[in-house]
Amino acid sequence: LWFTLSHGILNEIYHPRLDSACTRDMELIVTGPGGYFSEEKRDAAHEVSTVDAGVPAYRLTNTATDGAYRIGKRIITDPKRPVLLQEITFSALKGSASDYRVYSLLAPHLVNAGMGNTAWLGEHRGKPVLFASGRGTCLALASSLPWGA
Numbered sequence: 001l002w003f004t005l006s007h008g009i010l011n012e013i014y015h016p017r018l019d020s021a022c023t024r025d026m027e028l029i030v031t032g033p034g035g036y037f038s039e040e041k042r043d044a045a046h047e048v049s050t051v052d053a054g055v056p057a058y059r060l061t062n063t064a065t066d067g068a069y070r071i072g073k074r075i076i077t078d079p080k081r082p083v084l085l086q087e088i089t090f091s092a093l094k095g096s097a098s099d100y101r102v103y104s105l106l107a108p109h110l111v112n113a114g115m116g117n118t119a120w121l122g123e124h125r126g127k128p129v130l131f132a133s134g135r136g137t138c139l140a141l142a143s144s145l146p147w148g149a
Contacts, residue, residue, distance in 0.1 A: 001077050001083070002015075003077070003084055005048060005058060005075070007041040007042075007046060008040060008041060008047075008060050008061075008062040008071075009026060009041045009060075010023070010075065010084070011025045012024065012025075013084055016082070020111055021109055021111075022111075022137065023106065023109055023139070024108075024109040024114060026104065026105065026107070026141075027040045028040045028071060028103065029102070029103040029104075029105055030071075030102055031101045032068070032101070033099055036068070038066075038069070040071060043064060043065055044063055044064050044065060045065060046061070046062050047060070047061040047062075055076075056077070057075065058074070059072070059074055060072070061073075068092070068093060068094045068095075068100075069090060069093055070091045070093055071102075072089040073087065074087040104141065106130070110132065110133065110135055110139065111137050113135070116134050117132050117133065117134035118132065118133055118134060119131065124142065127142065129141065
């Protein structure tokens, strides 16, 4: 499994080969009081660093250009399974965290194309998971915290 980063977000995730993208990108959308709307990749300043020298893991920090919030991410792949993990934290810099809603926006592009993909909400071991499939390949997006309504 391979991946690219830019604009403070995950871009392509490749699997099972380096020439086979599974996603276009995955980012967060933040909404809040008074119609507040912020797209992480467009409305934040981005910092990228490695977690530690020689470790293939990355730390991303995205701070809203209007100073409303900060999103921290640690991104790493599992060396034994085709899994990419993100540890994400959201911090309100204006108001409180309960004033905001954070949405995950994942664009599946299985086998290098978005057209013809099918997505659905299912379960794995009793937990809700978002799935997508197309052209004999599939992906799953799960969260350690419950999905909101």
